[in-house]
Amino acid sequence: MKLFGGREGYEEEKKHIYLMHEKLVAIGDDYWIENEEGKREFYIDGKAFRLRNTLILKDAQGRDLYKIQERLLKIRDTMDIKRADNGLAATIKKALINILRDTWKVEIPDGPEMEIKGDILDHEYRINVEGEKIAEISKKWFHIRDTYGVEIEPGHDNALILAITATLDQMAHED
Secondary structure, eight states, rough: OTTTOOOOOOOOOOOEEEETTTTTOOOOOOOHHHHHHHTTTEEEEESSSSSSSSEEEETOOOOOEEEEEEOOSTTTTTTEETTTTSSSSEEEEEEEEEESEEEEEOOTTTSEEEEEEEEETTTEEEEETTTEEEEEEEEETTTTTTEEEEEETTTSSSHHHHHHHHHHHHHTHHH
């Protein structure tokens, strides 16, 4: 019998953990994102030979999901993520600099705003929506050099959370 009103034979959706490499967002580099079992689930395609440097997040079948692109007229500490249809998926803005932790805001059109707090450079931070954790980024799940994990709560767009993580990594390492 399951606690808290669970049903026998009903398997709850589990959290998803993905393996990312530090500074994976070097423009021109291609990179696979693997789940905790080592299965390749997403692909980052770094397009360095375009007018603007671009990262494209693809699924395992090679379909474009999200595009992260430097702006021609760069607004410091703000970056957009676009869907495959070129519609705006999210805008990431650096909100507050603090000695102990960074704070970032992610605006989602027609959706709740996300708040990101923690140490972006050291890959130890959380993504919250309305005070609830939806993702945690940390080095604690993998003991491989230059890697970190992204743990995403069930019911969220894993690809978008990974695109947000890649964008934060790129923005944090631009300085």
